[in-house]
Amino acid sequence: MPDQVTNYKCPKCGGPLHFDSAEQKLKCDYCDSVFEVAEIEEMYADANLAAIEANDVYAAPDYLEWTEDEAQHMRAYTCPSCSAELICDDNTAATRCPYCGNPTIVPSQFSGALKPDYVIPFKLDKNAAVKKLSTFYEGKPFLPAAFKSENHIQEIQGIYVPFWLYDGTASADMTYHGTRTHIARTSREQITTTEHYRIRRKGYVRFKHVPADASSKMPDAFMDSLEPFSYADMVPFQISYMPGYLADKYDVSAEDDAKRVDVRMKNSAGSAIDSTVMGYDSIAPEQRFVGLKHDQIHYAFFPIWMLTTQWNGKNYMFAMNGQTGKMIGDDLPVDNRKFLLYFIGISLALIAVFWLIISFAI
Amino acid sequence: MKRIITWFIAITAFFGLWLLPVSASPKHIVDHYGLLEASAVQELEDKAIEISNRYEVDLYIRIENDRQGYTRLSEFAEYLYKSEDMGYGPEKNGYLLTIDMDEREYLTTAYGSKAHRAFTDYGKDQVEAGVEYELRQGDWYEAMHRFLNDSEYMLSQEAQGTPVDIPTISEEELAAQKEQTRANFRGITAVLSPLTSLLVCLRLRAKNKTAGIKTTAVNYIPEDGLRLAIREDSFLYRTETRIPINTGNSSGSGGGHSHGGTTINSGGFSHGSGGHF
Known part of the structure; x- marks a missing residue:
């Protein structure tokens, strides 16, 4: 039975290929060879077609004891590189084998009625x-100081x-x-x-x-x-x-x-x-x-x-536009002590300025 | 025959003295514009004479429609005063209200030391405020009547040795007033400053929230994406409002002068702030 998923491999050394945002080409993880998108697309056209056809007759393997609901929303694929079982949900279209790390594509998720019209390729790595995340914290005076130093990227x-x-x-x-x-x-x-x-x-x-x-x-x-x-x-x-x-x-x-x-x-x-x-x-x-x-x-x-960080036992999610670099994030924590100090400081400064003006003007 | 001629001349000269016009004092109320009824003029005249005799300062009203070439009403008023030989006694004390109906402008003018004492700059502004109010209402008789009444009050105050002028306060009172004002403003800023600070802090705090649902799609309208099929601007009607100008010299609140006393020009006259109505 043909594979339901495809691993894109380097034509030269067989290493895994990934789309490189800087080169705007596919690049080998091992030998750094680069290939045009169209060239690899053509090379894998037949394999992708076979994978699409294989998915049309998809059935959950007997040994996976899924409930009916799970069976409806889960998929199990075999990694073409290491033969490990890839468990994905039914929306997964591109992933990475957790065992061998090879980028894995489910071509059937991009075919027929699911075939996308356009893609904006990654431009930033x-x-x-x-x-960007480190500069994202700038200009936010009420962010706890510890958040910047202790908030480590989890994923x-x-x-x-x-x-x-x-x-x-x-x-x-x-x-x-x-x-x-x-x-x-x-x-x-x-x-x-x-x-x-x-x-x-x-x-x-x-x-x-x-x-x-x-x-x-x-x-x-x-x-x-x-x-x-x-x-x-x-x-x-x-x-x-x-x-x-x-x-x-x-x-x-x-x-x-x-x-x-x-x-x-x-x-x-x-x-x-x-x-x-x-x-x-x-x-x-x-x-x-x-x-x-x-x-x-x-x-x-x-x-x-997508970046996930953890601080004080709570997860924070950030997202960056992979094309323009624009970043946004979850509501960040507020240091109430800083808030209070700013409030008092600004209030006193304003009072001092106003009182000086009043003393001289009246 | 010579005696007859001599007697004729003597008799003619005797009766001629009675018939020749004497240098008569000018009318107190003259209405060249015809604003007032003759009876009203007479009533005002009697009142003006009575006040003038009591305080020895003549009160005059001149309602004109021709300035006789004078650009400024103050110059025209001075001309009227001199040419008509206005004023009471050797010092020619008097207070004149001149109204130019053509320009809808009015002005009061004082002459003589007693008149200057009675009608300080502040006092003239007070009189003018009342007159202006009535003139704007179009109540002409009431305006003249009020002029006489208010002038009488000013003269009575002068007679008592307390002419109406800007109230004066001592240095201590002034200092206390200033301190009170400062305290009031400080109180206000003591409340406003924390409120402003809170707004600033909330705005800074909002920087910790960056994600939000978009409600517009203006970035996705192509350059030629807007096409108008109908573009109509139809005139419906026009409205007009007219507001009388309160010139800087106007004495609406009696605040035309900030210092006490009377400002006398080189011609010996002092003028109110005057204004339009």
């Missing part, structure tokens, strides 16, 4: 993420996160009441003339590739905050970008994610139309209608570095 993973990209058109029909005011002065009086206008704007606002993460494992607030991604680097999806990173296929449907995206599109469409009302001293909206029509939905993978 693990070292960049570690470095760092490069993950291709599934996203839905929505194209859509919002139609808006808005009316406003605007005023223009002119002030004239004579020797006797000030004359204020106010002209009142009814303003109407009707139009269309197009949106292209509004992203929403399609993985239930990823906090929406984290993924939203890592935006924007630069679509200039977005390329048609190829499995060869995956080796060396983790990836799950989507488990939040495009219909479910659309609710969040609709709110964003409607808000921005309204603001865009608002911005065309100019030249008035005051503007008050009277009627607002924004309708929305989805045009196309694309499926894409975006690069994220």
Whole structure:
């Protein structure tokens, strides 16, 4: 029976290959040979196809005594390199064999209806993420000093996160009441003339590739905050970008994610139309209608570095945009003693300054 | 015949003295604009004469519509005072209210040492405040009446040796007042400073929270992504409000002068702050 998963191996030495963000090519872990993505993609086309077909007849091995629910959501694969059993959930698309460390791809998770349209390859590596975390603490005066020194990275993973990209058109029909005011002065009086206008704007606002993460494992607030991604680097999806990173296929449907995206599109469409009302001293909206029509939905993978740290027995999660380097994190702890000292210090400083001013000015 | 001519001249000269116009004192109330009824003018005239005789300072009102080429109302008022030979007694003490209806401007002017004592800069501003209020209401008779009444009060205060002027306070009282003001401001800042500090600290604390749900998608509108099919700006109507200008010289609150006493110009006149109505 053919393998259900694929290990990408170096054509020269047989060592494991991973996608190198600096080279933007596949690189051998052992001999450092580099290969074009297209070259490896072609080389593994047949193996991937065989793996896809093998997965179509997937059945849990008899010796795994899973419950019906587990069987529905778990998968067991055999590592092609060391023959170890890889236990994954049913969304896993790219992982690493915990025994031999070889990057392992599940091609069936990228095929058929699950085939992504685009991928933004990693541009920043693990070292960049570690470095970014150390600077992330700067400018946060209430962070406990010990947090910076004792908060050690427990885990760092490069993950291709599934996203839905929505194209859509919002139609808006808005009316406003605007005023223009002119002030004239004579020797006797000030004359204020106010002209009142009814303003109407009707139009269309197009949106292209509004992203929403399609993985239930990823906090929406984290993924939203890592935006924007630069679509200039977005390329048609190829499995060869995956080796060396983790990836799950989507488990939040495009219909479910659309609710969040609709709110964003409607808000921005309204603001865009608002911005065309100019030249008035005051503007008050009277009627607002924004309708929305989805045009196309694309499926894409975006690069994220996830870092987990532990401090005082609590785990903290951080995420870095693997393309732009933008980092966000869990709510960080607050040193209440520092907060109090700052509060007292600023209060006393303000009082001192004000009192000095009062003493000299009055 | 020579005697007849001599007698004729003598008799003519005798009766001529009665018939020739004597140098009559000017009217107290003159309304060239026709604002007031004749009876009202007479009533005001009688009142002005009564006050003038009692305090030996003449009160005058001139309602004009032609400044006769004078740009400033103060110059026109001085011209009127001199040309009409206004004033009581040898010092020519008097207090004149001049109203230019064409420019809707008014001014009070004092002349003579007693008038200057009675109508200090502060006192004139007080009188003008009342007059201006009535003028703005369009209550012309009441404005003139108030001028006479308030002037009478100023004269009575002068007669008692306590002319109306900016209240003076001692150095100690001034120092105490300042200290009280400082204490008040310090109290306010003692409350405001911690509140400001709290806002600053909360803002700094918010830096520990970096993740949040996005509610806009403005980054995903292409350059040509906004197209307007209808763009209408229709004029509906126009509204207008008119506010009388309270010029810096206006004495609405009697605060035109910050120092006590009376400011007398080189011509011997002192003027109020005046203003428009």
